[in-house]
Amino acid sequence: QLQLQESGPGLVKxxxxxxxxxxxxxxxxxxxxHYWGWIRQPPGKGLEWIATIHYGGNTYYNPSLxxxxxxxxxxxxxxxSLQVTSVAAADTATYYCARHLGRQWFDYWGQGTLxxxxx
Amino acid sequence: DIVLTQSPDSLAVSLGERATINCxxxxxxxxxxxxxxxxxxxxQKPGQPPKLLIYRASTxxxxxxxxxxxxxxxxxxxxxxxxxxxxxxxVYYCQQYYDTFYTFGQGTKLEIK
Numbered sequence: 001q002l003q004l005q006e007s008g009p010g011l012v013k014x015x016x017x018x019x020x021x022x023x024x025x026x027x028x029x030x031x032x033x034h035y036w037g038w039i040r041q042p043p044g045k046g047l048e049w050i051a052t053i054h055y056g057g058n059t060y061y062n063p064s065l066x067x068x069x070x071x072x073x074x075x076x077x078x079x080x081s082l083q084v085t086s087v088a089a090a091d092t093a094t095y096y097c098a099r100h101l102g103r104q105w106f107d108y109w110g111q112g113t114l115x116x117x118x119x
Numbered sequence: 120d121i122v123l124t125q126s127p128d129s130l131a132v133s134l135g136e137r138a139t140i141n142c143x144x145x146x147x148x149x150x151x152x153x154x155x156x157x158x159x160x161x162x163q164k165p166g167q168p169p170k171l172l173i174y175r176a177s178t179x180x181x182x183x184x185x186x187x188x189x190x191x192x193x194x195x196x197x198x199x200x201x202x203x204x205x206x207x208x209x210v211y212y213c214q215q216y217y218d219t220f221y222t223f224g225q226g227t228k229l230e231i232k
Contacts, residue, residue: 037221047169047212049221060219063120096168104216105159107180109168 002027004097004110011116018084018115022097023077030055030075035100038071038082040093041112052100053080060103092117121145121215125224131232138200140227142213147193150217157217160189160198164209173198205231
């Protein structure tokens with residue numbers, strides 16, 4: 001059974017960089033048919049897609065976040081990562097990593113990690 | 120970007136009854152080359168990640184009870200939950216993948232009346 005697990009700091013100071021990693025187990029991150037994405041959810045609010053990557057290197061970003069966000073993949077470790085620069089209070093959210101099936105729907109999700117932006 | 124608007128924002132339905140949630144897209148998500156609608160539905164229970172219920176507007180994900188059904192095409196879609204059970208209390212989201220700027224509806228909160 002495929003499992004995804006987010007990891008990273010739960011508290012980040014404003015203007016700093018948020019860094020998260022998603023570890024994939026029970027399956028290969030190097031599948032040609034799968035893409036890997038990050039979605040976030042502010043407390044009490046809805047879902048916002050952030051970015052998607054394929055192990056081959058193709059990346060896709062939410063235009064509203066482009067310029068602050070970088071997604072990367074380390075196939076040798078079975079991990080993909082997210083960096084968000086110049087964070088502000090509005091970036092406080094639960095961050096989920098998920099698998100895209102063929103860059104379409106998200107069929108597997110991690111449990112999510114709450115990141116709070118505060119000094 | 121494609122905007123998805125769900126209605127209602129919340130609803131309360133009696134156990135055993137039917138719940139209907141709508142999702143309207145700002146543009147068609149029907150891919151003409153394969154006649155597939157690029158729309159999915161998710162269920163999110165408190166403290167849990169979203170769970171995929173439906174993809175291609177009407178195809179149930181493996182293991183999802185057949186009480187859940189999706190319908191619609193183009194810009195108008197519906198998620199129907201028949202014979203509502205207590206465990207169906209959740210927030211439901213639609214999501215389009217027609218555009219690689221993936222977007223979700225704002226969510227519909229389903230409660231028991």
